Amino acid sequence: LAKTTQPISMDSYEGQEVNITCSHNNIATNDYITWYQQFPSQGPRFIIQGYKTKVTNEVASLFIPADRKSSTLSLPRVSLSDTAVYYCLVGELDDKIIFGKGTRLHILP
Amino acid sequence: DAMVIQNPRYQVTQFGKPVTLSCSQTLNHNVMYWYQQKSSQAPKLLFHYYDKDFNNEADTPDNFQSRRPNTSFCFLDIRSPGLGDAAMYLCATSSLFEGTVLGLYEQYFGPGTRLTVT
Numbered sequence: 001l002a003k004t005t006q007p008i009s010m011d012s013y014e015g016q017e018v019n020i021t022c023s024h025n026n027i028a029t030n031d032y033i034t035w036y037q038q039f040p041s042q043g044p045r046f047i048i049q050g051y052k053t054k055v056t057n058e059v060a061s062l063f064i065p066a067d068r069k070s071s072t073l074s075l076p077r078v079s080l081s082d083t084a085v086y087y088c089l090v091g092e093l094d095d096k097i098i099f100g101k102g103t104r105l106h107i108l109p
Numbered sequence: 110d111a112m113v114i115q116n117p118r119y120q121v122t123q124f125g126k127p128v129t130l131s132c133s134q135t136l137n138h139n140v141m142y143w144y145q146q147k148s149s150q151a152p153k154l155l156f157h158y159y160d161k162d163f164n165n166e167a168d169t170p171d172n173f174q175s176r177r178p179n180t181s182f183c184f185l186d187i188r189s190p191g192l193g194d195a196a197m198y199l200c201a202t203s204s205l206f207e208g209t210v211l212g213l214y215e216q217y218f219g220p221g222t223r224l225t226v227t
Binding site for chain 2: 032034036041042043044045046049087093094096097098099100101102
């Protein structure tokens with residue numbers, strides 16, 4: 001399983017676009033990049049998953065450069081309810097998930 | 110709605126008194142996981158099942174055991190809880206079909222059981 005590095009915490013304001021970058025220099029050919037969101041006292045929730053280039057869904061976008069050694073989760077126009085911990089995970093699709101430390105995102109009014 | 114259910118949501122047990130946490134799922138997923146999450150830490154995988162095939166993490170203490178009597182249910186048994194076992198316990202499921210056929214692999218988490226040891 002590739003090791004990931006993300007900022008420990010980030011602050012932003014309501015209405016802003018938030019970008020959280022994850023480094024995964026040792027990503028393997030068969031590895032996918034997945035992001036989870038966790039609110040306090042709840043289980044993590046899948047946000048988005050991708051292999052290369054760009055993936056977009058109704059919640060977020062995931063940007064993956066050609067070398068795949070990093071990825072950026074983009075949250076458009078955040079609100080207070082987006083305050084949560086965001087985890088970046090890298091591994092093969094049927095790998096067990098090992099969570100890293102995650103990024104604590106705090107949205108300010 | 111298909112979902113992952115954990116009971117109870119809050120459990121208080123005494124030091125050394127065995128406790129069982131339960132998880133059920135209506136997703137018909139073949140993989141089930143148990144995680145331990147302590148305050149301000151990331152979830153830590155304890156073990157998981159591929160169908161009935163049990164996979165223990167190397168650093169999971171022997172004090173933690175698990176049972177999966179059928180596809181829908183999975184139990185976490187803590188034989189002699191210590192104060193350090195107080196945590197949120199999260200159950201999750203996933204489908205190998207989704208991963209291998211659909212190219213999408215998502216874990217579905219339950220709401221967790223918060224265990225207090227007195």
